Amino acid sequence: MSSSTNTPTHHTSTIGSIGAPSRRNTELALLVFAVVIPVFAYANVGLAIDDKVPAGLLSYGLGLGLLAGVAHLVVRKFAPYADPLLLPVATLLNGLGLVMIWRLDQSKLLQSIKQAGTAAPRQLMYTALGIALFVIVLIFLKDHRVLQRYTYISMVGALVLLLLPLVPGLGANIYGAKIWIHVGSFSIQPGEFAKIVLAIFFAGYLMVKRDALALASRRFMGLYLPRGRDLGPILVVWFISILILVFETDLGTSLLFFGMFIIMLYVATERTSWIVFGLLMSAAGAVGVATFETHVQQRVQAWLDPMHEFMQSRQGVPGHTEQSMQALWAFGSGGTLGTGWGQGHSELIRFAANSDFILASFGEEMGLAGIMAILVLYGLIVERGIRTALAARDPFGKLLAVGLSGGFALQVFVVAGGVMGLIPLTGMTMPFVAYGGSSVIANWALMGILIRISDTARRPAPAPAPSPDAEMTQVVRP
Amino acid sequence: MNKPLRRIAIFCGLLVLALLLRDNYVQYVQADGLRSDSNNRRVAIERYATPRGDIIVDGNPVTGAVKSKKNGIDDFEYKRTYKNGPMWAPVTGYASQAFDASQLEKLDDGILTGNDDRLFFRNTLDMLTGKKQQGGNVVTTLNAAAQKAAYQGLLSRGKGAVAAINPQTGAILALASTPSYDPSAFAGTSGSDEKAWNKLQKKNNPDDPMLNRALRETYPPGSTFKVVTAAAALENGLYTSADQHTDSPLPYILPGTTTELKNEGNIPCKNASMRIALRFSCNTVFGKIGADLRKEKMLTEAEKFGFNSEQLTPVRSNASVFPTKMDRPQTALSSIGQFETAATPLQMAMVASAVANNGTLMKPYMVDKLQAPNLDVISQTEPEKLSQPLSESNAQILQDMMETVVKQGTGTNAQIPNVTVGGKTGTAQHGVANSEKPYAWFISYAKLPDGSSPVAVAVVVEDGSANRDDISGGGLAAPIARDVMKAVIDSKK
Secondary structure (H helix, E strand, O other): OOOOOOOOOOOOOOOOOOOOOOOHHHHHHHHHHHHHHHHHHHHHHHHHHHOOOOOOHHHHHHHHHHHHHHHHHHHHHHOOOOOOOHHHHHHHHHHHHHHHHHHHHOOHHHHHOOOOOOHHHHHHHHHHHHHHHHHHHHHHOOOHHHHHHHHHHHHHHHHHHHHHHHOOOOEEEEOOEEEEEEEOOEEEOHHHHHHHHHHHHHHHHHHHHHHHHHHOEEEEOOEEEEOHHHHHHHHHHHHHHHHHHHHHOOHHHHHHHHHHHHHHHHHHHOOHHHHHHHHHHHHHHHHHHHHHOHHHHHHHHHHHOHHHHHHHHHOOOOOOOOHHHHHHHHHHHHOOOOOOOOOOOHHHHHHHOOOOOHHHHHHHHHHHHHHHHHHHHHHHHHHHHHHHHHHOOOHHHHHHHHHHHHHHHHHHHHHHHHHOOOOOOOOOOOOOOOOOHHHHHHHHHHHHHHHHHHHHHHOOOOOOOOOHHHHHHHHHOO | OHHHHHHHHHHHHHHHHHHHHHHHHHHHHOHHHHHHOOOOHHHHHHHOOOOOOOEEEOOEEOEEEEEOOOOOOOOOOEEEEEOOHHHHHHHHOOEEOOOEEOHHHHHOHHHHHOOOHHHHHHHHHHHHHOOOOOOOEEEEOOOHHHHHHHHHHHHHHOEEEEEEEOOOOOEEEEEEEEOOOOHHHHOOOOHHHHHHHHHHOOOOOOOOOOOOHHHHOOEOOHHHHHHHHHHHHHHOOOOOOOOOEOOOOOOEEOOOOOOEEOOOOOOOOOOOEHHHHHHHOOHHHHHHHHHHHHHHHHHHHHHHOOOOOOOEOOOEOOOOEOOOOOOHHHHHHHHOOOOOOEEOHHHHHHHHHHHHOOOOEEOOEOEEEEEOOOOOEEEEOOOOEEEOOOOHHHHHHHHHHHHHHHHHOOOHHHOEOOEEEEEEEEEEEEOHHHOEEEEEEEEEEEEOOOOOOOEEEEEEEEOOOOOHHHOOHHHHHHHHHHHHHHHHHHHHO
């Protein structure tokens, strides 16, 4: 238990005066688990594949421990009241992801098609960069409300980020989706960063406009229709998300942005009608796009009949992939308890075994039990994020927190649902566990912002400045 | 703003819940189907992850396994090898990394890979003690010397098949088929394996080497079927001894027609006894017996011998055919092994074995036992009676007749010194208007001085290269049968 329990109680104040316990030691204890579990997993992979404890165990353990330790110390110093669960859960997911990526690195098959071999060291580097960004956010962003000032800059920034992949010479079409840009030898997925920047814009815009959107409307057939000028921005965002879908063939990102916006709009205005509008518009958009975009049609057909897709791919019909079926087989072969680390054959999923489909790799080797644990960990991050939103005292913080965690939840749902065949596959990455620099770095930044908001939300209110009136009274006292 | 926030929290919870439910559906409800899906490469990877157990003949494995990993990219650890592959292919079948498996390799895959449920307890123990999973063995009933004799004999003749059975148990002693194939040639996944496989496919190779002629091909049995007809005559009391004169005219006109049933050559078939008729292979005598007995009685007897049903040895044989729909003249033709009558070599070996075993037909089998990796017996096949096509006394009458065939009839080529051999030749004409070269058949059994009969054999030779006039069961097939029987008897000593 922390030493800073029950801070000032000797004064009265309108805002919560009973300070929350800082919970930093709880976080530390959880972090120990979050580092030790992946270290054990790492040893397990080595034992399963080479019958010996992997040579890099110590350096890997120290590396992950060091990163977690630095993150913890920075939180302790700069965000002492932050939610104690967010950092350990993110660390655990990131650590498990690193182990699985390292495990797939050992696959000769993936090495032979140049898709693995050195992914884990790079992912470790990205993790370090991500935690560095996390630290920078916590040190330099003293108060999340500062972000409010950058509302419109964020909008421009997000649009630029999103449209970058369409710039000729910069964008790259990889596996049917134009969502990457090349900078030097690195490829970046700007969408991952746009997610955060866009949430800042939405939060800033909605905080200002929420009254207008909520109240200045006419009732029509039981629904509140907003005024055109208030409705404008949502239509613009909807249109842009459809544009992304069409030109970058990126279903996941457009769904994510649109969903995130609807969630934030609903929270800001407390009007259920917005959800109805949102659903109607996304349905209209989806149907409209699906009628002339063959890529989308293929995805839907592949989802309905993955076996047919597999056979088409085997016969070499272009535009088809056997990945969905391979992922299902991986899940099925894992069964309830899984084959154990290092003992599955997830490399059969080929190049996406460590990125888009890493959940299937987990499903095979850790089984139903492991996947449920991972899903619950994601659920924890999301619910702690929404709890942060509940606790936040300012509407901007509330909106930003719910936007980021709602977006996170949608991303997890879209990716995991796609990989497991619940919904059509969209090709996004599982936050923290999947191989990919942009994703890891952006999600650590996201975690930094959430932790900053939760720190502000749970921080005891500062003791009010001594009231000049009270002093006067004292002076006058006889 | 807190009320919608709580709803969003519930919504996100539902998203996670949906994922959890879907995961349970995929990894629990559907798991078994996905795991064992034949397109799931893991099934094959598992099959070749450990050296397969062996298929064993006379205590020696006819199979083996080698490490197949070349540069580690190949995910199949071990590759199947075969010793004398073409000779044993009709017994073992094949296990190919690229082209699945067949016959014993497929049927006993669980034992050979060690994944069989019956090995579960043992595997669990091995897992706990850190031992790698191993495959068990399939111990066959085959006799290596007999198989060799059969295969060599067929090779010198071209196309054909041999099936040999121990009449007292039903254990299969030889099962050969030519032309054959070497299952080693396509056991792996390389380009040369694929080439070898394609070359063996029927569409690329009219000789169809992958056809197991001993079990899966049905041939018109020709005169060898007269043994069944003779058995039917005795069983139904039409004639009661080998030497009783039959009331058969020469020439014999098929009942209700003007068609004359002919004999091969000028042979003494008029009112001949069944002994004489079998010795000279009289079509007229046995055709008339069939016509006299009528369809039902002939069908009953043929089915008692195993016609019209598949045999599971455990490799499935095709069902031999004795037609169920025919008129009297057709019954007469069927009774001399023509019309639609068709038999597998295994079926005709069963006919000979039932006669040799004093009328009791044993169920044919070729797997003696299944062994765990530590050689413990997991399952042992017990000989099983299939039916009783003949009474003991009638069987002995028929034996007497078949022994005459070898002593002084068409089957003299099958004689073995100091051994009593009974047999029947057959030369089956087929094709439109009998235009194609006939099949040469010989079925026989050997009897030792102590009265026991260790082997019954059926040989069919489809010799496309021989001069048509030279084709006869006695000339082409009987020597092979003799060598097989001799090999079995010699290996007993």
